[in-house]
Amino acid sequence: MIEIERKFLVKDTGYREAATSRIHLVQGFLSTDPDRTVRIRCIGEQGFITIKGKTFGHGTSRAEWEYDIPLEEARELLSICLPATIEKTRYQVPVGEHTFEVDEFLKENQGLVLAEVELSGEAEDFPRPSWLGEEVTGKPEYYNSQLSLNPYSKWKK
DSSP states (O other), rough: EEEEEEEEEESSSTTTHSSSEEEEEEEEEEETTTEEEEEOOOEEEEEEEEEEOOOBBBTTEEEEEEEEHHHHHHHHHHTSSSSSOOEEEEEEEEETTEEEEEEOOOGTTTTTTTEEOOSSSTOOOOOOTTEEEOOTTTTTGGHHHHHHHHSSTTTTT
16 A cells, blocks of 8 residues: 655644544654664554555655554564654644644654645645644654654754
């Protein structure tokens, strides 16, 4: 399956008013190799394993497979992930026919807020809400796998 998404910095908290849900996520990486990222994620009482291929198309597209796994297994796998798990609060924010996922990062990535929108094609048009800031699609330093290795608190300006 090919995932097509665009990623943006968020410039204010206006998205919170429009959010339809808010959840806490913990995730870690078994591999941060840009050609094959393997992520373990716990969301509430659910566990997931996700495999992502190399990014292409100006950073907007890549192959992705995600599977439910038992929560207990996900927690065990987190314990053998590379150092530095990522924690964040995710907001689901409908905007027109699209839903943005807005992540407020915690711990070493505190202060970073990113919004992603999934698209059906790279050229698809979508509304840009007023809280959406600079586009960072394709900038590796904003990939979750890289934030686990080089947290925002160590390089933010």
